[in-house]
Every structure is written in structure tokens, then in C-alpha cells.
Amino acid sequence: MTSLTHCPAPAKLNLFLHVTGRRPDGYHLLQTAFQLIDRGDVLHVHLRDDKELRRTSDIPGVPEEQDLVIRAAKLLQAEVLRRTGMLPRGANIAVDKVLPMGGGLGGGSSDAATVLMALNKLWNAGLKREELMALGLPLGADIPFFIFGETAFAEGVGEALQAVDVPDCWYVVIEPGVSVPTAQIFTSEHLTRNTPPVNMAAFCSYYSEQRELKQFGKNDLQQVATRLYPQVAKAIEWLAQFGDARMTGSGACVFCAFADEGQANAVLEKARGVWTAWKAKSLKKHPIAAKLI
Template sequence: MIRTLDNCAAPAKLNLFLHVVGRRADGYHLLQSLFQLISRGDVLHFALRDDDAICRTSDLPGVPADSDLTVRAARLLRTAIMERTGRTLPGADITIEKNLPMGGGLGGGSSDAATTLMALNHLWQGGLSRTELMQLGVRLGADVPFFIFGSNAFVEGIGEQMQEVATPHRWFVVLEPGVAVPTQQIFSETGLTRDTKPVRISDFSGAPESFGKNDLQVVAEKLFPPVASAIAWLRQFGEARMTGSGACVFCSFESEQQADAVLKQVPAPWKAWKAEALEHHPLARLQT
């Protein structure tokens, strides 16, 4: 049994569009979205321990270890493997290099959890399939299964229904407006549109990066003016919009050179970066 896995990518995602098409009786919103994997993300390192503890070795301000999705994911997976196999498994140290902002709509925490499930399934020789890991992932959060799915996808339901989509190769400029947007606050707003007409996968196959809109954006712009300011500035270069429930905003470009030209003009108060579209999750090789 190998004991370490280093430099495990946990890529961010962008919602190329995000429509709220209804609401279930239990209060969960029904969504349609196109999830795009990008080259920027967190980086995780894993090492098996000599005892049975699950430990996060890096400090994340405001996120206690016991509530961290990576720790919860590791504990959930370890229990599932031991119940299936009857084996006793060692614990693990998890180190997170955090590059993505929290509350940015980039799926950072969910991606970290998915990478944890994939990496530790490999280290512990758990033998769980992609589908089985996705079933565990949905217990941690609606976006976790997407990262385990491993390809860009048209996502429906509350995030559990996915169809693989081939998206154009693009470069993205992403602005961090400097605020964290609580997802629950956005979805609880009375002014949120919840009846956008459902679309089909064929409707956006030509140019998914400019299709539709983000229904959460209007609410986020009203509650968090820095989001509105970032979108207004970036819109001079193309179709700028917010990702997820915010706060990060993005615009796509055909070449890295175009993205670099925009980055040079970003006003000083904002943090901005570029990322390349990915076709598949970097850890897809670990899947069975």
C-alpha cells in the first residue's frame, strides 16, 4: 500500500450559465447549469498515518477542522470502505494549499472534498467506483458529485443529474470582488427568479460560454455592490457574468494573449487571474 499522494489537483468550476427552473416541496431549488472545469484550483496532499486519526494539517481561517468538507469526506469514505471490506484502515493527514477564495462560487470546498474521496479511495485501496464515490459525495454537498464525474457537464435537478458536454477551448479572466457571498442568503431572497423556462442540452451546444444567464446574479448584485462593479468593468471586454452564487465574475476569451491583455488593465483593488478550460478532471486516472 502506497502511503502518500502529493500535489493532487482540486480544480475550480465556472457556471457558464445557471438557471433556477423551480423549487421542490422540501425547499431545494431545481437548477439547470453548465459546469466548466478550469485549470486553477486548490492543491491537496495526503499521507497515511500510523493511527486512525483523520487530521487536517493546514490552517483555514474560519473553517474548523471537524466541519471541513475534506475531513468529513475522509471519515465518510473510511467508514464506507471498512463496512464493505471488514478491513481496519489507517488514518490520514490532509494538507490543503488554498488558492481559491471561499464564498466565490467556484466550488472550492466541494472540489477539495471530491479530490479527497478520489485520492484516499486510491491510497486505502477502497475499490469504490466513480458512481459509488459520487453517491458518497452528494451526502457532502450538491456540487461534490460533479467533480468526481470528472467532465464538463450539463447539470440538472439539485445538481445530481449530469450529462457530459464537450465545451470549446477557452481562456477565462476571473475577478474576485473582495466579498464572500453566502449561498443560502442568495437562494432565500424573495426577489430570486425561480421559474426560468427549462432548456435542452441541444439549445446551447453551439456556444455554451455565452448561452443563457445566471439567475442568481441580479440578487447578488443588489446585495453586494462590489459584485455589480466587477461585472460592469469586465463587461467592456465581452459577456461577463457571475459564477454560481458568487462572488467571482468571469469573461471568456479565445486566446491566452487576449486574457493577458485584460489582466494588465484590472484596477488595483481587485484580485484577478486567468485560467484555461479543462476537458477532464486531472485525477480522472485514479478512477475505477
């Protein structure tokens, strides 16, 4: 096998996101629930005859050497060299970019996770899921989740993951038209960092008992993002007409859950000409994780 094409890199939504503290090294302690959805980027990976790792698609504003897909590929290539004494073949990596940057959907992290899984297969590297998760963590706290590959309750900096079950639904997602830098939100003096921890059992029982599509908890980053970016606040206010609307991640995208596709379509019709919006279905499992690891 010398190539893997049309590899999905799905987006994620944070169903809730609490900041419960801060470590001495500056990293924030979080609790969140990650939900995969059926919209995302698509990657194509082709092995080369040399050892070079190249991105063959242009992504405005992201130099090739800074792209998480290249950095992740280099990490795995170095790990294979360390384990086997042999440097594996290089690769051309093309990214069909769909997800907005700075949207809180995990696009760059998902791309990196898909590259790690694809090259692990193409190079016959044999790394287990947990090993790939650990390899990707230094590049981004969301990368382990995408390799974990299913709905998860997360703690720590986002890397301590446990599988959970939540009801299937459809989401309407609004792109407010701004890119929100994660670091700007986490360094804000307005960010609260003392939300009391919750346990996973409380989260699971909430979804098993409720009859309305109202999300658990809140997103502690939302108050900071809406203060800095009025467009995010406007998107939340507009979408809240139809349900429990909130921001995902550190922003900027905003989502609301609906029981069926028809309800999502009705809201999308109302958003036409007002917002850049789309619908997506929740996913229980990553589309390719089980096939590649």
C-alpha cells in the same frame, strides 16, 4: 502506496445557471453547465499509523471538524468499514488553499472530491466513480461534478450530469473581495425560481453554431447577489467592457471568456491595481480523476 501529494482540486465555472423550480423538501431545481479550469487548490494526503483523520493545514474561519475534506474522508472511511468490516488507516490531509471561500468556484467541494478520489486509491477501497459521486452528494451538490470530472450539463440539484463539449478558451476571473454565503442567495425573496427549462441539445447547438464567446442563458442568482453585494455588480460592469461578463455560481467571482491567452493578458493588465484578477484555461478533463478511479 502510503501518500499522494500535489493532487489538484480545480475550480469550476457555471457557464449558465437557471433555477427552474423548487422541490417540496426545499432544494432548488437547477440547470447549469459546469466548466473545469486550470486553477485550484492543491492537496497532499499521507496515511497515518492510526485511524485518525486530520487536517494538517490551517484554513482561517473553517474549523477542522467542519471542513468538507474531513467530513468527506470520514464518510468514505465509514463506507469502507461497512463494506469490509475493517476501519482503514487514518490520514493527514494538507490543503494549499488558492481559491477564495464564498467565491462560487466550488473550492470546498473540489477539495472534498479530490480527497475522496485520493483516499479511495490509497485505501484500495475500489469504489467506482458513480459510487463516489453518490457518497459525496449529501455533503455538497457540486461534489459529484468534480468526481465526474469533465465539462457537464447538469440538472436536478446539480447531480444529474451529462458530458458536453464546449470550445476551449481562456477566462479572466475577478475576485470582488467579498464572500457570498450560498444559503443567503437561495433563500432570498428576490430569487426567481421559474426559469423555463432548456434541453441539452439547445445548449450544445448554441456553442457549435456561435462565432462569438457569448455564454448561453444567464445566471439567475446574479440579480440577487448584485443587489446584496455592490462589489459584485461593479466587477460585472467593469469586466463587461471586454465581453460577456457574468457571475459564477452563487458568487462572488465574476468571469469573462476570451479566445486566446493574449486577449486575457491584455484585460489582466487593465485590471492591475483595480481588481484582484487572474486568468485560467478551460479544462476538458479533471487532471487526476482518470488516474485515481
